Amino acid sequence: MKKITIILSLFTLLLASCSGSDGRDGIDGLDGINTLSTVFEVTGINYVYDNANNEWFTQNPIPFDGIEVLEGDAVLVYLADGTVTASDGQPTDLWKLMPITFYDPDNRNNEFQYEFNYTFDSVELNIVGNFDLSTLNNAAVSNQKVRIVVIPAEYAQDFNGNFSNYNEVMSTLELKESDIQVLD
Numbered sequence: 001m002k003k004i005t006i007i008l009s010l011f012t013l014l015l016a017s018c019s020g021s022d023g024r025d026g027i028d029g030l031d032g033i034n035t036l037s038t039v040f041e042v043t044g045i046n047y048v049y050d051n052a053n054n055e056w057f058t059q060n061p062i063p064f065d066g067i068e069v070l071e072g073d074a075v076l077v078y079l080a081d082g083t084v085t086a087s088d089g090q091p092t093d094l095w096k097l098m099p100i101t102f103y104d105p106d107n108r109n110n111e112f113q114y115e116f117n118y119t120f121d122s123v124e125l126n127i128v129g130n131f132d133l134s135t136l137n138n139a140a141v142s143n144q145k146v147r148i149v150v151i152p153a154e155y156a157q158d159f160n161g162n163f164s165n166y167n168e169v170m171s172t173l174e175l176k177e178s179d180i181q182v183l184d
Contacts, residue, residue, distance in 0.1 A: 037173045038067050038150045040181040045144040047127060054133050056141050061122035062148065062183075069120050072153030077116040077123060078166050080145040095147060095166035102140075104131070112136065123148055147180065149173075 047056035069075065078095035086092040104110035112129030127133060127141065149169060151159065161172040170176075 037152065037155065037175060038181070039147055039170070039175055039179060040067075040183055041145065041147045042183050043143075043145045045125065045146060047125070047141040047144070049134055049141075051134065054129070056127035056133060056136070058125045061119075061124040062146075063122045064120075064150070065183075067150055069118070069150055070153060071120075072156070074149075074151040074153070074156035074159075074163075075116075075118045075123065076149040076151070076163060076169065077125070078147045078149070079114055080147075093145070097164040097166070098125075098146075107131075112140075 042062050045058060045062075048059045049056050077098045079098055079100055080093040081096045081100070082094045083091040084094045099113050099115045101111050101113045104112075110129070110131040112127055112131075112133060115126050115128060117124050117126070125144075125146065127136070147166070151173065155173070159172065161168045163169060
């Protein structure tokens, strides 16, 4: 029995000390896609009124220049709706997720809504409502500012934050103000 144990131990030691070639290298894989979220700000947005459809729209859609938007990616559009005082005492823009509904203070039955549509290469903004929208004041349709956030599908599916809270989205995506591309 001792001889068998010694022979098996030597055999095991011999096998453990052997090494061979690691084999040939495989074929290189494809480069990965950019999985980073993108945020850009567009200022000076002016809407054009469409009398036939009683709606306002951006005549030139906002292009996704240099940003690849794939099926399943989340595109969020936030409208600057006034300012608030930040914790550091400085004024900061208040961002609201579209669609946003506003009510006429004189007639609560009248409402209008900022909306957006997007394709793989651009975003179009529009304003729709249930009354004659040609009567909207100039501030509602001129010199608007938006921030557009593109979140890749794999992150959007597992996103645990509140999309309507712009600051929470930026924090969850680990994005800072310096990461925002400003377009005119």
